[in-house]
Amino acid sequence: MPSDTVSILWFRQDLRLEDNPALCAAVKSGQFYPVYILDDENAGDWAMGAASRVWLNSSLDKLNHSLAGKLSLYRGNAEKILPALAARLGAGAVYWNRCYEPWRIGRDTNIKKTLNDANVVVKSFNGSLLWEPWEVLKKDATPYKVFTPYFRACRAGTLPAKPVPVPKEITALKDDEALSLEDMGLLPKQKKWVAQMHSHWDVGEKAAQHALSDFISNGLDRYKKGRDYPSEKSVSRLSPHLHFGEISPNFVLDKILEQSAGENRDHFYSELAWREFSYYLLYHFPKLPDENFQPKFDGFNWFGSQADLKTWQRGMTGVPIVDAGMRELWQTGYMHNRVRMIVASFLTKNLGVHWREGARWFWDTLVDADLASNSASWQWVAGSGADAAPYFRIFNPVTQSKRFDENADYICTYVPELAKLPTRYIYAPWEAPVEVLESVGLKLGRDYPEPITSLKASREKALSMYKDLAG
Numbered sequence: 001m002p003s004d005t006v007s008i009l010w011f012r013q014d015l016r017l018e019d020n021p022a023l024c025a026a027v028k029s030g031q032f033y034p035v036y037i038l039d040d041e042n043a044g045d046w047a048m049g050a051a052s053r054v055w056l057n058s059s060l061d062k063l064n065h066s067l068a069g070k071l072s073l074y075r076g077n078a079e080k081i082l083p084a085l086a087a088r089l090g091a092g093a094v095y096w097n098r099c100y101e102p103w104r105i106g107r108d109t110n111i112k113k114t115l116n117d118a119n120v121v122v123k124s125f126n127g128s129l130l131w132e133p134w135e136v137l138k139k140d141a142t143p144y145k146v147f148t149p150y151f152r153a154c155r156a157g158t159l160p161a162k163p164v165p166v167p168k169e170i171t172a173l174k175d176d177e178a179l180s181l182e183d184m185g186l187l188p189k190q191k192k193w194v195a196q197m198h199s200h201w202d203v204g205e206k207a208a209q210h211a212l213s214d215f216i217s218n219g220l221d222r223y224k225k226g227r228d229y230p231s232e233k234s235v236s237r238l239s240p241h242l243h244f245g246e247i248s249p250n251f252v253l254d255k256i257l258e259q260s261a262g263e264n265r266d267h268f269y270s271e272l273a274w275r276e277f278s279y280y281l282l283y284h285f286p287k288l289p290d291e292n293f294q295p296k297f298d299g300f301n302w303f304g305s306q307a308d309l310k311t312w313q314r315g316m317t318g319v320p321i322v323d324a325g326m327r328e329l330w331q332t333g334y335m336h337n338r339v340r341m342i343v344a345s346f347l348t349k350n351l352g353v354h355w356r357e358g359a360r361w362f363w364d365t366l367v368d369a370d371l372a373s374n375s376a377s378w379q380w381v382a383g384s385g386a387d388a389a390p391y392f393r394i395f396n397p398v399t400q401s402k403r404f405d406e407n408a409d410y411i412c413t414y415v416p417e418l419a420k421l422p423t424r425y426i427y428a429p430w431e432a433p434v435e436v437l438e439s440v441g442l443k444l445g446r447d448y449p450e451p452i453t454s455l456k457a458s459r460e461k462a463l464s465m466y467k468d469l470a471g
């Protein structure tokens, strides 16, 4: 018989204590078992990528610590594990914060039914979004497809909930049969890669809050302009913390709105809203990760080869800003937004590789890999998405790097083999006279690749293919 006082708190994308509505409900109900289940079975094609698992491993460790070692870990099909656990532990209720990925929505609906059939109460909460996707609709009750009116409607509607504080007394219980963190098998064999990535991050709720205060003190007052410059510290780097729910968007927004009003604060708010819009699109258009949002792209002839894709992944295209971005991704699990747009445009437009291939690679290598933001952003850059950059707006990587990496600091951090060149040639080393290359001991094709494609010719090819599609 389920007990009235013991419950289960199911942690998912909300690995924190602060502003956690499901945690508050569990604490209010009495004693509870905090649990986490790694459910690769239901995730299918969207099982977490390697970099995300590295992050998750540390994040669970930190959360367990905050819960005085009471976090119980499991691995497998949550549809089977959770009802069995509720029965074995005699739990009368299960609490969780909602997730919005299509596979999770389907799975959670089934779990709720199974638990309810067994007389176990299920309560779910909004712990991850400022506005839930079904709350914001057009007058004709259909979803928005364009960001600006969507955000306007969000702001005209209900104010995002104020963050709730950490409950005073948390009486958590531990299941002795749960797995250890090592048993979860989250870390890959490549220890060097893991160590290198770790050296760039502090993981967990405290680190997330620290990153936010640091950004408020040192980045926010220049955000609108500074966010375009990859070597500047003008962005928050909160994305992995937000993805894993180590910090809630409501907590972030609340602290941001305490700062003086102005264009920087507004711009940051609108970027947080792009995250919301991505979740909104994924909820209303669940095929977003797999299919073109604009069906006219279904007939597009993606001509790029697997070899080109590999070269791009390895950061060896011979186009410095692209290679710098791809190497930043590999080394740190992150890439600056401006550079994400450049590398994605280069892959889809100059190399003609399907956006899905790029999104897949990001999925495996980003620590902030997020089904909503990643799918929406790749389709946005490719031109096939909602409110997308028009296909003919092809980023010129050389112009972009001259403009946003003025001293080539970013390029030289990740492509140090070019650092000895005079700055004006670092952006496009193939334009440097042989004597200049020789004077710094650089031979293209030996020390750094020749460009994989002609930027001009590939741009023209992309444009003419797009014309065929449009016409």
Ligand SMILES: Cc1cc2nc3c(=O)[nH]c(=O)nc-3n(C[C@H](O)[C@H](O)[C@H](O)COP(=O)(O)OP(=O)(O)OC[C@H]3O[C@@H](n4cnc5c(N)ncnc54)[C@H](O)[C@@H]3O)c2cc1C
Pocket (backbone or CB within 6 Å): 227, 235, 236, 237, 238, 239, 240, 242, 243, 271, 272, 273, 274, 275, 276, 278, 335, 336, 337, 338, 340, 341, 344, 362, 366, 368, 369, 370, 371, 373, 374, 375, 377, 378, 381
């Ligand atoms: C091809 C491509 C793929 C992307 N894949 C992801 C992904 O998998 N996960 C992810 O979180 N973001 C993704 N983004 C969006 C964006 O690049 C990152 O959110 C941002 O770079 C994270 O850095 P930050 O936290 O310093 O951002 P800040 O500029 O400090 O912004 C604060 C927060 O706002 C949100 N945000 C900012 N810009 C965007 C945006 N364009 N779209 C959605 N949310 C945004 C993020 O949650 C971010 O943490 C992608 C962008 C592109 C172009």
